[in-house]
Amino acid sequence: MSAKKSSLYKFILGAIGTVTVILGILVLLYPAAIFPDPSWGFQVMRSMELGGGFNMLVKPDQFDLAKNTSEFLTWWSPGQYLVPYLFKLVFTVNTGQAAAITTTICQIIGLAGLYAFFKKAGFSPLISALSLVLVICQQAFFSPYIFYNGGEVLLFGFFGWFLYGCIVFNKPGIRLVLFVLLTGWIGFICKSSFIWMYAAGLLFIWIRLSEGQTTIKGWILKGLWPGIPAVISVACIYIFYLSKGINPSSSSGGIKLTWETFSFPLASPLLSGFSADDLSNGLIYHNDVPIFNYTWAIIVLLILAILSIALIRAILVYIPNKNYRLMLIVFYSVSVVFFSYAYLREMAISYEARHFRLIGLLVIPGTVYLFAYLKQAYKIMLGLVALFIMAFSLMFYIEGYKRIKDENPHGASGIAQQFIDREAMDYISKLDKQSHNALFVFISPDLGLDIVNNRFITLQPLGPDISINYDEWIHKGHSGPIYILLPSKYIGIRASVYLKCFPGYKGFSLKEISGDYVLYYSNSYR
Known part of the structure; x- marks a missing residue:
């Protein structure tokens, strides 16, 4: 390797490390919001901090609110809260700061692991470093700094080292x-x-x-x-x-064969490795306003599936390292079989590229290697694609960071709360300090993490059809004053659905505690 190339890859690695550290400092100063999945994990952590057993979610008993019941939470893996819990104990920080430390450490360890794996898989230090550039260009890399996603960032920290070990x-x-x-x-x-x-x-x-x-x-x-x-x-x-x-895996909705059942897993190299799913605001599963309607989404998905297969084939033909070729075809094949079966059986797995991130990470160094040996025009094209993805990711990060810093309130947990404003947060915190036998009801699992002195219940937000299973929602009995926080737009029929879930209370009073949120209150027995 020439001295110029040697210094270039070292410069790239240094720049990547500097960016990662800066992002870590910023998220520590203003901790991120939190995805629903790790919110439930942090509820378990809160129960453990209050004396509950390992992985036990302690909550008000659905059949007698005066009592508590415990549930061993197996829907999500425990690392999403156990690792931050460790940092809380070691550094005496709040939950938001512990999540920030977890994110920073996992991102650094993950990048180091991927670099070690790329080199072990036969790629030069320069190709490996350029591959990391593509990795950090993606929204998936920036996302944990805006929304702590628990297992996603932990797994990123483990990906590269696991693949490295599989070869070693x-x-x-x-x-x-x-x-x-x-x-x-x-x-x-x-x-x-x-x-x-x-x-x-x-x-x-x-x-x-x-x-x-x-x-x-x-x-x-x-x-x-x-x-x-x-x-x-x-x-x-x-x-x-x-x-x-x-x-x-415990539940299945039967058999459902659709165009996306097989095409989504087949398209995973481009959906995940080059952020195609994020750039389209989700082709099938949408967290934001979708760019394509269903018909066009399927067309795009089929095209991406064909291009992904072509890319995999090109990599298998031209990449010299046999271990990398074998690993790529094995992991890609297993992912297609596993997820196609899961989607066919309608298991609780969403059509999101984040589930296929390992495939995207595996494809990236092979793609960089291919383009490195093509004409200059193709190299420029890949560079432009990377710049476009980076621009999109930076817009996502900057907008999200501004919300976290200037708009989302941070309560006792330190987490940036997305589903409450500052005025409502201050009012809820005051009520929590004034009472030790109250019951709070929220429709987002992260809000209860800021309740320090009382118990809380998390119910789901209502869908457009306003239909629920009362057997799952109803909570019988009475236990001190109850406060139900709802968005102002729920006033009316939607609010009445929630009030009926607590038949032990009557005479609810309504208080507008901010421009966007209201509080229903009662302490009267029915």
Whole structure:
């Protein structure tokens, strides 16, 4: 490598590290908001801080509000709150700051792991560094600084090192056994969806171990080395965690075959690796106003699927490192099979590119390598694509940071609250300080994290049809004053639905506590 190229990749790595540290400092000064999933995890952490058992969500009993009930929460993996909990204990910070520290450390460790993996997979330091540039251009990289996403950022910190280990531990022995055993546990603690990645990694290791074997018996014997510790790892996860409650694989909506069932997983290299899903505000699942209607979304999705398959094929043809080629085809194939089956069975997995982030990260260095050997015009085109993605991501970050800094209130938890304004937050905090036997009701799981002295209940926001299952929503009995916080637009029929969920109370009073939020209050027995 020339001295110029040597200094260039070092400069790129230094710039990436500096950007990551600066983003970490900013999110520590003004902690991010929080996705709903980790909000439930932080509710568990709050219960543990108040004396509850491990992973137990303590909440008011649905059948007698004067009592509490406990639930072992298995729908989400525990790492999303356990890691911040560790930082809370070590550094004596609030929940928002602990989440900020978690994000910063995971981002740094994740980038280091990916760089180590890229080099181990046969790419030069310069190609590996340029690949990291594409990684940090994406909205998925900036998102945790605006919305703490729990398992997503934890898994990012683990991705590269897991892939690195899959290549390094290529011989039977105790080191391989420990790697398979421990990565199963660590990955699941980060995020439960790691299970499919774990299966792909094991298949990759098995194929490499069995290289040269010509008999079925030989393949089986080689498969015992990763297979036995994997069975132990998964068995422990099931016995000590998943079996204690429901999880996304516990329920299914039957069979539903649509265009997106197979095309979405097939298109994952471009949906995730080059932010196509984020750039379109979600082709199928929308967090914002969609750019395409359903028909055009399907057309775009089919085109992206075809282009993704073409990209994978080109990488398999032209990339010289056989380990990287094998890993790419194994992980891509496993992801397509797993998610196509999950979507076909209508499991609780959304059509979002974030579920396929590992595929996007795997594709990036191969794509950079391909373009590095093409004509200058193609290199410029890839650079322009990266700049476009970066511009989009920066707009997302700047707008989000302004909201966190100037608009979203930060309460006792330190988390930027999205679904309450400052005036309403101050009023709720005052009520919480004045009473120790009150019951608060919210329609967002993050709001209860700012309740210090009292109990709270989280109900879901109402959909357009205003239909609910009262058996799941109703809370019987009476337990001190009750305060139900709702958006002002809920006044009327929507508010009445929530009031009926508490038949032990009557004579609710309405108070407008801000321009956008109202509070329903009662302390009268029915």
